[in-house]
Amino acid sequence: MSDQPYHIPESSKLPFAMAVTLLVLIIGAANTVIDLGTDSNSYLILFLAFAMMWTTMFFWFRQVIHENQAGLNNPMLKDSYVYGMAWFIFSEVMFFFAFFFALAYIRNFAVPWLGGEGEKGITNMLWPGFEATWPLMMTPDQAIFEGPKEDMSLNTAYSHGGLAGVLGWLPLWNTIFLLTSSLTVHIAHLGLKNGNRTQFNVWLGMTLVLGYLFVIFQGLEYYEAYSHMGLTLNTGIYGTTFFMLTGFHGFHVCLGAIILTVMLLRSLNGHFTADDHFGFEAGSWYWHFVDVVWVCLVAFVYVM
Amino acid sequence: MSTVVETHDHEGHHGPAKGLTRWLFTTNHKDIGTLYLWLSFTMLFVGGAMAMVIRAELFQPGLQIVQPEFFNQMTTNHGLIMVFGVIMPAFVGFANWMIPMQIGAPDMALPRLNNLSFWLLPMAFGILVSTLFMPEGGPNFGWTFYAPLSTTYAPSTVNFFIFSVHIMGISSILGSINIITTIFNMRAPGMTLMKMPLFVWGWLITAYLLIAVMPVLAGVVTMMLMDINFGTSFFNAAGGGDPVLFQHVFWFFGHPEVYIMILPAFGIVSHIIETFSRKPIFGYSSMVYAMASIAILSFVVWAHHMFTVGMPLAGELFFMYATMLIAIPTGVKVFNWVATMFRGSISFETPMLFAIAFVALFTIGGFSGLMLAIVPADFQYHDTYFVVAHFHYVLVPGSLFALIAGAYYWLPKWTGNMYDETLGKLHFWLTFISVNITFFPMHFVGLAGMPRRYPDYALQFADFNMLISMGAFLFGVTQLLFLFIVIKTIRGGKKATSEVWEGTRDLGLEWTLDSPPPHHTFTVQPQVK
Amino acid sequence: MTYIKKLLPKLFLVLPLLLPVAAKSAEQSDYNMPVGVTEVSSSIFGLHMLILWVCVVIGVIVFSIMFWSLWKYRKSKGAVAADFDDNFWLEIGWTVAATLVLVWMAVPSTQVMVKAYDDSEGEVNIMITGHQWKWHYEYMEDQVSFFSNLSTSQEQIDNKIPKGEFYLQEVDEPLVIPVNTKVRFLITANDVIHSWWVPDFAVKQDAIPGFINTAWTNVPEAGIYRGACTELCGIKHAYMPVVVRVVEQEEFDAFIAQKVSLAEEEKMLTSKVWSKEELMERGESFYATNCSACHQANGKGIPPVFPALEGNQVVLSDSTKQIEILMEGIQGSAMQAFGKSYSEVDIAAVITYTRQAWSNGENGDGVIITPKDIVDYKNKIDL
Ligand code: HEA
Ligand code: HEA
Ligand code: CUA
Numbered sequence A: 001m002s003d004q005p006y007h008i009p010e011s012s013k014l015p016f017a018m019a020v021t022l023l024v025l026i027i028g029a030a031n032t033v034i035d036l037g038t039d040s041n042s043y044l045i046l047f048l049a050f051a052m053m054w055t056t057m058f059f060w061f062r063q064v065i066h067e068n069q070a071g072l073n074n075p076m077l078k079d080s081y082v083y084g085m086a087w088f089i090f091s092e093v094m095f096f097f098a099f100f101f102a103l104a105y106i107r108n109f110a111v112p113w114l115g116g117e118g119e120k121g122i123t124n125m126l127w128p129g130f131e132a133t134w135p136l137m138m139t140p141d142q143a144i145f146e147g148p149k150e151d152m153s154l155n156t157a158y159s160h161g162g163l164a165g166v167l168g169w170l171p172l173w174n175t176i177f178l179l180t181s182s183l184t185v186h187i188a189h190l191g192l193k194n195g196n197r198t199q200f201n202v203w204l205g206m207t208l209v210l211g212y213l214f215v216i217f218q219g220l221e222y223y224e225a226y227s228h229m230g231l232t233l234n235t236g237i238y239g240t241t242f243f244m245l246t247g248f249h250g251f252h253v254c255l256g257a258i259i260l261t262v263m264l265l266r267s268l269n270g271h272f273t274a275d276d277h278f279g280f281e282a283g284s285w286y287w288h289f290v291d292v293v294w295v296c297l298v299a300f301v302y303v304m
Numbered sequence B: 001m002s003t004v005v006e007t008h009d010h011e012g013h014h015g016p017a018k019g020l021t022r023w024l025f026t027t028n029h030k031d032i033g034t035l036y037l038w039l040s041f042t043m044l045f046v047g048g049a050m051a052m053v054i055r056a057e058l059f060q061p062g063l064q065i066v067q068p069e070f071f072n073q074m075t076t077n078h079g080l081i082m083v084f085g086v087i088m089p090a091f092v093g094f095a096n097w098m099i100p101m102q103i104g105a106p107d108m109a110l111p112r113l114n115n116l117s118f119w120l121l122p123m124a125f126g127i128l129v130s131t132l133f134m135p136e137g138g139p140n141f142g143w144t145f146y147a148p149l150s151t152t153y154a155p156s157t158v159n160f161f162i163f164s165v166h167i168m169g170i171s172s173i174l175g176s177i178n179i180i181t182t183i184f185n186m187r188a189p190g191m192t193l194m195k196m197p198l199f200v201w202g203w204l205i206t207a208y209l210l211i212a213v214m215p216v217l218a219g220v221v222t223m224m225l226m227d228i229n230f231g232t233s234f235f236n237a238a239g240g241g242d243p244v245l246f247q248h249v250f251w252f253f254g255h256p257e258v259y260i261m262i263l264p265a266f267g268i269v270s271h272i273i274e275t276f277s278r279k280p281i282f283g284y285s286s287m288v289y290a291m292a293s294i295a296i297l298s299f300v301v302w303a304h305h306m307f308t309v310g311m312p313l314a315g316e317l318f319f320m321y322a323t324m325l326i327a328i329p330t331g332v333k334v335f336n337w338v339a340t341m342f343r344g345s346i347s348f349e350t351p352m353l354f355a356i357a358f359v360a361l362f363t364i365g366g367f368s369g370l371m372l373a374i375v376p377a378d379f380q381y382h383d384t385y386f387v388v389a390h391f392h393y394v395l396v397p398g399s400l401f402a403l404i405a406g407a408y409y410w411l412p413k414w415t416g417n418m419y420d421e422t423l424g425k426l427h428f429w430l431t432f433i434s435v436n437i438t439f440f441p442m443h444f445v446g447l448a449g450m451p452r453r454y455p456d457y458a459l460q461f462a463d464f465n466m467l468i469s470m471g472a473f474l475f476g477v478t479q480l481l482f483l484f485i486v487i488k489t490i491r492g493g494k495k496a497t498s499e500v501w502e503g504t505r506d507l508g509l510e511w512t513l514d515s516p517p518p519h520h521t522f523t524v525q526p527q528v529k
Numbered sequence C: 001m002t003y004i005k006k007l008l009p010k011l012f013l014v015l016p017l018l019l020p021v022a023a024k025s026a027e028q029s030d031y032n033m034p035v036g037v038t039e040v041s042s043s044i045f046g047l048h049m050l051i052l053w054v055c056v057v058i059g060v061i062v063f064s065i066m067f068w069s070l071w072k073y074r075k076s077k078g079a080v081a082a083d084f085d086d087n088f089w090l091e092i093g094w095t096v097a098a099t100l101v102l103v104w105m106a107v108p109s110t111q112v113m114v115k116a117y118d119d120s121e122g123e124v125n126i127m128i129t130g131h132q133w134k135w136h137y138e139y140m141e142d143q144v145s146f147f148s149n150l151s152t153s154q155e156q157i158d159n160k161i162p163k164g165e166f167y168l169q170e171v172d173e174p175l176v177i178p179v180n181t182k183v184r185f186l187i188t189a190n191d192v193i194h195s196w197w198v199p200d201f202a203v204k205q206d207a208i209p210g211f212i213n214t215a216w217t218n219v220p221e222a223g224i225y226r227g228a229c230t231e232l233c234g235i236k237h238a239y240m241p242v243v244v245r246v247v248e249q250e251e252f253d254a255f256i257a258q259k260v261s262l263a264e265e266e267k268m269l270t271s272k273v274w275s276k277e278e279l280m281e282r283g284e285s286f287y288a289t290n291c292s293a294c295h296q297a298n299g300k301g302i303p304p305v306f307p308a309l310e311g312n313q314v315v316l317s318d319s320t321k322q323i324e325i326l327m328e329g330i331q332g333s334a335m336q337a338f339g340k341s342y343s344e345v346d347i348a349a350v351i352t353y354t355r356q357a358w359s360n361g362e363n364g365d366g367v368i369i370t371p372k373d374i375v376d377y378k379n380k381i382d383l
């Protein structure tokens, strides 16, 4: 406990601006999806909302950083940020949990039942000829959901040549990138703690390179899936779970990479000290979390 | 010790800003608490008005006032608004007001985030309610929005519904992060976890539940969004999915959600009972362990809402046993309340009357919950008015009574004025009588076979439905009296002391503050022995 | 006023006494769970009464202690508070007691559950399919199937004429099953989730589109049993009742035989030459039972959810498209593939009807669709 005062920010326009931003965002998003396939321009509202979001976030973070640098934050308040981040990551874990849960249910119950196995196997009467396999290449109703031509598991050869053909199984590369980047971000952290600014900048830079490589490879994989493998969002439950899980993960990698990029820029501007750098630490937690999710993805989506 | 600094540039030192911007931009926990409470109160009248439409239509068999499609929208929005717009925000309002005061903190840990959590809610509900005025109408698939009625067969306004649920989820998660952080980080020196007031404990556990399950709700509505607009097949057997998957994910959120609506109530009621029994709460630590057990168990009972979807036998039995277990910790709480009253020195001010009614009527609701947990019997009860009776007993004379009790209990602290005790008692008795006229007969019509979400029903249910509707109208009008009492108290009345109730000084830090408390709650953190 | 003030708290004291009274009077009344007619339903009733009484007894004990304490230790009578705040053995005691009570309830519940859950094949097997908003029954052994629609008139619902005895609990064609026979139901749905419930059999099973659930019954008493759809399935959720007629075996056999010959007659009708008037007449009644729920009797629909058929471009001038819509349905909407469940004659008749009825006769191209057109369409699709 310190004698320094706990900083209660004066009233602020930022949160309210953020709330309005999110209002515009959902109006835009809902109108955009409703108008999908028509030539309306409701997506412009969505873009407006994104612009508002970036602006608000920029000012908000700037404010928080200024406050810290002005020495307004006592140790207790800094702990508040630590708790806040930790619980935020927990909420993200639970978000992914919902999708892993869906995958587990589909694989252990829904698909076997549809295919005539297990306690509700009688369901197969409705889908004559359908067999339960995983990855699910033949959907129960091919007229509505044409199954994928190839799946994403370990034996996928990327036989269509091109870059992907040369590289082989992309998830392996991505695993290497992401695992290594967890290590590099840790080394960067050590550098910062030891007051070695160059070590920090260099290793954080390497982390970012690996992170962006991951995103590029993921993009390449999606390109392969859509253009050569006949695996899309609409190819039944395999494509559904594959793209939703890897997609949300990829989205989080992007977020993490943006956060770390900002941290690098801040470091180049002389922010952070050896014992006060929670902004970066929070970003690195996030990065480790994204890494753990990837490990689960490799296990449950690609390999098993 | 921790003190407060606020970066006032030019304004005077104490007191809030003036005018509307005070409310839009505030970072003060009491202001935000007040905003939450007024939002919730407003939504109670909106959701209550929808209940009045439902009851008016069900007054007699046949279609009189509204058509089925509008009726379904009323049911759905009534449920959604009451759950997400009344009970939850009201408890967050109490948390904002009381947690810093009870743990001796200057404010909430993350005040700007706190403002954001609040202002997201009016946005989300604005969107939700506005769908009712769109040509296709609002959500009409029940507050549980089972796929595929809510996906393939839904009006396109379902997209607005989905995004507004996302926003509500973000609001709850941010609010809970704030509450957990405040409780873990900002307690006054000397206040160990096992010395925390029970309301704070209730909220600590609730916040944990919220952070665990709100993302799951966000996940399930995201799956819906994808199924509706982007051709995925989570809930479509033709692509290998399963409509029942929706229910599993939804209820994984939904069951903890119902405890989210009762754990803070347990806390409030505990404080009131110990105050007016003039005796410390019986079995404090078992109260804490009971709430924790309820929370943990709540993650493994979700499928008791799905006993008729055709789960394998082992699943049905597992979820039955797990659900029944929850009666034990809940029972412990009820017994502890009774033991607190036993050999006390009891007086019957309005908050105490509501708290006593809570204990009795919540227990009745708990009993019917236990009956629903018995799988074979649930085959007969499921989706009838028996279920409606169950959850209104735990929610209305449960959560809502606890909120009303808490409001009477702390209103003098908040406003500095005592409420009118005679009017308060009148409010209690009218509410108590009408709530039972409204919801008790629902057990009977349910057992006799009236399904829920029906705008029209067979003739043998007519008598009781009329009685129920009359009770409901009385209940509705009575709440206008409550509104009147609250406004009257805010505007004036006998001045309240800082102790407000006899002997509360030892019960909690909030009673050491002035009534109303200063703008910054504890500028210097107090020391707890 | 003061008198009332004094009296009111006493109301609380009476409350515990009311519980057993309520429970007792519920036992044999219309306002309790029906005992039902099957073995399963009566054991569920027994279970229900058991748990109800357990709860009542616990409630009376707990509430009596509570209200007695409130009375005895009220401050206005000068009670002085004790200051104990725990009692280890007492707390252990009631926790154990509650656990034992639960075990006592769990044992019979498990037994009844296991009995109710048998899903071996029945002597008669019936596929039940929930549609928006009617039930389809198919006798799997006999290739007989039909729809069961609400038969209460719209005038009764709109309070224009007095309501009949079985208001909303009557259908045009009830499900018929034989007495004293194990009947198994295979339950599924065509569009959204429905739930098939007959209280007297204690059978309530959700109908999930794309999946099959099973349930069974064995009814020892002939009679008519009424139930309902209990899962919210859209606008007419309240208007798709279940009616089951349980009959002696001979009557059941006769019923099936009659259905079989009816089906054959239907087939004959297809080859018959139909006049416009005959088609219109048949189409009108078919429309009333199968289409008016959504598109309304006056053809005006409920836009924007259900399009109007009067003045509709498809109906006025595009008969090929209309046949296709009726045969295949419209993907992802409530408009189903009627051709899969109804005869060529009915489809032809209803198309003709919609093209001639209301103002469509004057404004449209007036094309008449005959059963042969539908047969042709089917042949074309099969190729
Ligand atoms: C505040 C909200 C709240 C609370 C606290 C509860 C508490 C409980 N609920 Fe309830 N429930 C709802 C809100 C709530 N419920 C809602 C909203 C629905 C409907 C959702 C929908 O479909 O729309 C629902 C539906 C619901 C169902 C599904 C019914 C169906 O659809 O068929 C079931 C089934 O098991 C159930 C069970 C229980 C149980 C066992 C408890 C237990 O926690 C109760 C425990 C309490 C007691 C038992 C009383 C006190 C105990 C003692 C005095 C000790 C001694 C007693 C014994 C040993 C018997 N609830
Ligand atoms: C969380 C809390 C909550 C609360 C507080 C309530 C409060 C009430 N509920 Fe609610 N209810 C739910 C949660 C709640 N409900 C849920 C989750 C559902 C399920 C939805 C679904 O199936 O999807 C439901 C469903 C539900 C149904 C079943 C609908 C159906 O299945 O078709 C009914 C029917 O009677 C009902 C009635 C009432 C009534 C009369 C009140 C009363 O307590 C309301 C009190 C009224 C007021 C406070 C009104 C205030 C006063 C005015 C507006 C002034 C005007 C007054 C007059 C003109 C008289 N509710
Ligand atoms: Cu079919 Cu409700």
Ligand SMILES: [Cu+2]
Residues within 6 Å of the ligand: B254, B255, B258, B301, B302, B304, B305
């Ligand atoms: Cu539950």
